[in-house]
Amino acid sequence: MFTQYGSAIGGLVLLQAMLQHFFYPYVEISFHEFTGKYMKRSEAFMAIQNYLTENAASRAKRLKADSVKDKRPLILSMDDYEEVDDEYNGVNITWSSNRIVPASTTFSLYPTTQNPRYYTLTFHRRHRKLITQSYINHVLTEGKAIASRNRQLKLYTNDPQDSMWIHAVFKHPATFETLAMHPDRKTEIMNDLTKFTESKEYYAKIGKAWKRGYLLYGPPGTGKSTMIAAMANFLKYDVYDLELTAVNDNTELRRLLIETSNKSIIVIEDIDCSLNLTAQRKKAEEQNNDKDDDPLKKMTRIDKKSSKVTLSGLLNFIDGIWSACGGERVIVFTTNHVNKLDPALIRRGRMDKHIEMSYCCFEAFKVLAKNYLNVENHPLFETISRLFSETHMTPADVAENLMPKSNNKDVEACLRNLIEALEAAKKKAAERVRLEAKRGKAREEIEVVERNKKEGGTSAKEGKLSELICQR
Numbered sequence: 001m002f003t004q005y006g007s008a009i010g011g012l013v014l015l016q017a018m019l020q021h022f023f024y025p026y027v028e029i030s031f032h033e034f035t036g037k038y039m040k041r042s043e044a045f046m047a048i049q050n051y052l053t054e055n056a057a058s059r060a061k062r063l064k065a066d067s068v069k070d071k072r073p074l075i076l077s078m079d080d081y082e083e084v085d086d087e088y089n090g091v092n093i094t095w096s097s098n099r100i101v102p103a104s105t106t107f108s109l110y111p112t113t114q115n116p117r118y119y120t121l122t123f124h125r126r127h128r129k130l131i132t133q134s135y136i137n138h139v140l141t142e143g144k145a146i147a148s149r150n151r152q153l154k155l156y157t158n159d160p161q162d163s164m165w166i167h168a169v170f171k172h173p174a175t176f177e178t179l180a181m182h183p184d185r186k187t188e189i190m191n192d193l194t195k196f197t198e199s200k201e202y203y204a205k206i207g208k209a210w211k212r213g214y215l216l217y218g219p220p221g222t223g224k225s226t227m228i229a230a231m232a233n234f235l236k237y238d239v240y241d242l243e244l245t246a247v248n249d250n251t252e253l254r255r256l257l258i259e260t261s262n263k264s265i266i267v268i269e270d271i272d273c274s275l276n277l278t279a280q281r282k283k284a285e286e287q288n289n290d291k292d293d294d295p296l297k298k299m300t301r302i303d304k305k306s307s308k309v310t311l312s313g314l315l316n317f318i319d320g321i322w323s324a325c326g327g328e329r330v331i332v333f334t335t336n337h338v339n340k341l342d343p344a345l346i347r348r349g350r351m352d353k354h355i356e357m358s359y360c361c362f363e364a365f366k367v368l369a370k371n372y373l374n375v376e377n378h379p380l381f382e383t384i385s386r387l388f389s390e391t392h393m394t395p396a397d398v399a400e401n402l403m404p405k406s407n408n409k410d411v412e413a414c415l416r417n418l419i420e421a422l423e424a425a426k427k428k429a430a431e432r433v434r435l436e437a438k439r440g441k442a443r444e445e446i447e448v449v450e451r452n453k454k455e456g457g458t459s460a461k462e463g464k465l466s467e468l469i470c471q472r
């Protein structure tokens with residue numbers, strides 16, 4: 001009897017499925033929040049979410065409100081288990097928002113909000129071609145455009161504990177407008193960046209991965225980090241600040257690279273200090289390290305030794321086969337000592353554009369004066385211009401000297417501060433030159449005495465002279 005019941009129920013289920021197939025004229029397509037082996041967040045899902053939030057959510061009966069920081073307006077999106085209609089070329093489409101409920105979940109009136117979501121798109125089967133070939137593309141393109149309009153830039157860094165990227169919202173205020181640099185050079189860099197972003201087809205045509213390397217070099221405080229922030233704000237790219245000493249080996253480096261997104265700037269700051277990338281430097285450093293007893297330096301050394309990233313690993317990172325995964329990436333290296341870098345690392349093609357960040361010139365000062373004091377011209381500018389042609393000062397120092405020293409924001413007082421500092425810097429530089437010359441002269445005198453010693457012995461007078469020079 002049970003067998004008969006069982007087969008009857010089985011038959012009914014089959015019949016129901018067949019009836020549904022013939023009489024339910026709708027097609028359903030699901031888009032899940034997480035996909036793939038590693039359950040990555042689906043780009044299609046996020047694009048649909050943006051599209052629905054902007055285009056259809058206002059028609060939904062139940063909305064979900066998300067508060068956002070930075071005084072942005074509240075985001076109202078479609079709530080879970082809600083449906084909205086959309087229209088495309090006269091065809092009606094329904095979207096519903098659902099959550100996966102795992103089989104083991106015990107019944108609850110309040111389904112957990114932790115369960116992954118999915119959207120279901122429902123349409124009549126006679127519009128299959130239009131929907132699958134045109135509408136879905138339209139939704140994804142629109143959704144991506146909305147995302148880039150509303151995008152908050154992110155700043156990533158690799159976590160030394162598990163070597164994964166962790167991120168925060170990128171909020172650096174630097175722009176090319178506020179960057180102290182000669183206007184012609186700024187325009188040149190902005191044009192270069194714009195050309196890069198518009199050259200997708202060109203890169204494909206010449207068979208090159210769509211990426212560009214920038215080497216920023218110059219003394220500390222000349223604005224290398226500020227320039228990176230200005231680039232990110234200009235391009236609207238995320239920044240991946242890669243701490244190379246926290247990467248264990250080349251494989252890990254490759255994985256980190258693969259995990260970066262398109263439209264991003266990958267930064268390695270102070271590349272010359274990050275790793276021992278050349279055999280020669282490694283040897284020299286090891287010799288110095290042996291003499292060094294500072295426990296802090298020893299610890300840093302142990303850290304650095306544990307990283308097995310090699311020069312070839314880094315070269316592969318920049319332009320190996322893996323570097324072509326994704327596209328639209330800018331790679332930036334910064335250094336204070338460009339001469340210490342291995343030429344292979346910075347040759348054109350890897351670091352396509354070398355940008356020298358140098359001491360402040362008068363044109364760059366004018367940008368800082370506008371930023372800090374809101375002044376574009378002043379009778380003291382002439383003196384300042386002359387002093388800039390006579391001495392060096394980094395933009396960081398100029399900025400510091402322009403800051404009001406008290407609540408009194410008197411422009412003239414601030415400019416006089418700067419003039420004083422420039423004059424002091426000029427004096428110091430002259431003193432340095434004088435001392436160098438003195439040392440050079442003393443060295444020459446010692447050489448003469450040494451030579452005389454070798455040639456014919458030392459008289460008591462010469463011995464005394466040598467002693468005196470050494471003391472000096």
Ligand SMILES: Nc1ncnc2c1ncn2[C@@H]1O[C@H](COP(=O)(O)OP(=O)(O)OP(=O)(O)O)[C@@H](O)[C@H]1O
Nearest residue numbers: 178179180219220221222223224225226395396399
């Ligand atoms: N070119 C510049 N334009 C505007 N501000 C600058 C510039 N250079 C330096 N500054 C100011 O000086 C500070 C330090 O500059 P920044 O960190 O960019 O220099 P850096 O060259 O990266 O230094 P380091 O080599 O020590 O990392 C910045 O916060 C900024 O306020």
